[in-house]
Amino acid sequence: MKVYISVDMEGVAGIVDWQQCIAGGDDYALGRELVLGEVNAAIEGAVEAGATEILVNDSHSFMRNLPPGALGARTSYLSGRFKPLYMMEGLDASFDAILFLGYHAAMQTPGTLSHTYNPRAFANVLLNGTVTGEAGINALVAQHHGVPVALITGDQYVGPEAASFCRDIDVVEVKRSISRYAAENLHPDVACARIREGAVTALRRDRTPPAIDLPATLEVELMSPDMAEQATWLRGVERVDSRTVRIADDDPLALYRTFMTLVFLTRSLVEPR
Numbered sequence: 001m002k003v004y005i006s007v008d009m010e011g012v013a014g015i016v017d018w019q020q021c022i023a024g025g026d027d028y029a030l031g032r033e034l035v036l037g038e039v040n041a042a043i044e045g046a047v048e049a050g051a052t053e054i055l056v057n058d059s060h061s062f063m064r065n066l067p068p069g070a071l072g073a074r075t076s077y078l079s080g081r082f083k084p085l086y087m088m089e090g091l092d093a094s095f096d097a098i099l100f101l102g103y104h105a106a107m108q109t110p111g112t113l114s115h116t117y118n119p120r121a122f123a124n125v126l127l128n129g130t131v132t133g134e135a136g137i138n139a140l141v142a143q144h145h146g147v148p149v150a151l152i153t154g155d156q157y158v159g160p161e162a163a164s165f166c167r168d169i170d171v172v173e174v175k176r177s178i179s180r181y182a183a184e185n186l187h188p189d190v191a192c193a194r195i196r197e198g199a200v201t202a203l204r205r206d207r208t209p210p211a212i213d214l215p216a217t218l219e220v221e222l223m224s225p226d227m228a229e230q231a232t233w234l235r236g237v238e239r240v241d242s243r244t245v246r247i248a249d250d251d252p253l254a255l256y257r258t259f260m261t262l263v264f265l266t267r268s269l270v271e272p273r
């Protein structure tokens with residue numbers, strides 16, 4: 001069994017502030033330690049469930065948040081910036097299951113550190129008319145390769161948001177968000193034990209890949225009208241109203257790629273301040 005792990009950071013138990021998950025932050029060392037613990041718990045669970053090959057794709061910020069040698073089970077580590085498929089880079093049809101670890105809620109949800117790819121550019125994203133966070137958008141790539149998403153971990157919001165797009169996904173809740181900067185967190189040891197057990201259960205069950213209706217449509221509400229205007233410079237992106245654009249495609253991977261290009265474009269559109 002081959003298992004693919006896409007690991008973000010804001011949904012990890014104990015993390016409630018950007019200082020803990022951006023390199024240079026005054027508490028970043030603690031954040032890295034917490035995320036490493038949860039990744040290794042998932043790896044242990046995957047091995048127990050029969051995984052013979054595991055790939056961890058670092059999906060957060062500069063995407064080199066883990067010490068490679070500390071990953072359990074001699075797991076391969078996909079790290080570093082400018083990956084064309086970003087949080088889903090490295091996935092292909094040879095994988096049997098996907099785990100989304102440390103995921104956070106969508107921008108318009110009051111979860112801890114909630115955002116959708118770029119908090120300074122995206123106010124809201126709908127996939128086929130339903131609010132989606134990063135898990136739902138990433139499910140487009142899972143669907144293209146026909147790989148089921150077996151488990152998501154994070155706060156109380158990530159499971160329901162992902163379930164709209166990833167059929168019968170399992171959820172391990174490691175914290176209760178109180179606000180965008182506060183949460184009641186499980187003790188890291190408890191969070192890790194639940195993730196380990198959750199991974200075993202999730203990987204032992206048969207699941208079906210995402211089946212998002214095609215052609216699929218992403219409706220993206222940007223922070224400002226000029227960002228929406230600039231988004232239309234990309235082929236296939238059409239303006240809906242002053243701050244909203246729409247992208248539709250029969251091919252889920254093509255849709256994801258166009259959205260990712262928009263993500264990269266918005267990084268250069270944010271006004272300096």
Ligand SMILES: [Zn+2]
Pocket residue numbers: 008009010059060061
């Ligand atoms: Zn992140």
